[in-house]
Amino acid sequence: MKAVLGDYRENVTTKKKNSILRSIKRDSLLYLLLLLPMAYIFIFKYAPIYGVLMAFQDYNIFQGISGSEWVGLDVFKFIFEQNSFYRALTNTLVLNFLDLIAGFPAPIILAILLNELRFVRFKKITQTILYLPHFLSWVIIGGMVYLMFSTGGMANSVLSSLGLGNIEFLSQKTNWLIMYVAVGVWHSVGWGTIIYLAAIIGINKELYEASDIDGCSRLRKIWHITLPGIKPTIIILLILQIGRMISIGFDRPFVMGNSLVSEYSDVISTYVYRIGIGSGDFSQATAVGLFQSVVGLIFLVAANFIAKKIGEQGIW
Structure with missing residues (x-):
């Protein structure tokens, strides 16, 4: 046997x-x-x-990793005692939260609006125009923003000609935050619609045909068919967005920030750049990056866990 x-x-x-x-x-x-x-x-x-x-x-750059002295958690203790680190961490969370509130719903709304367009040629032209900002470098966008919204820029020239006076778009906290979020939405909203448009295309067309027979309006079809149809995609992208709450790109805050708003524009990425490249303290820069990755992983796992608990599909 x-x-x-x-x-x-x-x-x-x-x-x-x-x-x-x-x-x-x-x-x-x-x-x-x-x-x-x-x-x-x-x-x-x-x-x-x-x-x-x-x-x-x-870490000593001349001795390398194998020859540098081990100090354990001393680098982390030093970082957590720095007020500048907590300021950068707070700014990162605030800016990412504002991006989440303003930027996350924007591509969903835009995708639904584009899907409702019946003039195909106009729809394609609109999509192309909306996608273009995604392919522009943040250096170029920063130059455009400065030329248009600086104290002597195009926007203030128009306001002055109308007798309304200048507005400090890039040097006051509230105005800078509004500009930061608005430019970010303009840059990413068109590209983000691609995923949602693909999800909308995958919805069963028979549902829309049945709703037409029942006499449903466009708003009812959006609310009862389109949004539930793309709900799994929305949940997955929301989980990924929450997982990135602690991390932030370097280009955008660095290009749009200036010395007048450094208290609000200094984020984790610029902090790492300043202490790592600027000061040559690679141990601190690596420790901050590791902290950022670990907290981001915790956020991601927590968001996925909550999504599963409320009956939604997670990313694993």
């Missing part, structure tokens, strides 16, 4: 190996195409993880 079972298991194992070899041979070109992205992920995502060790060292 044992011999029979052994032969059976051996045959099953052999069949599995042959099946795997046949699939690799059949899809060999696809596996070759995977080598480049896999190499990219390994070289630029996994290999640099070794550098996290600098967060626990008094």
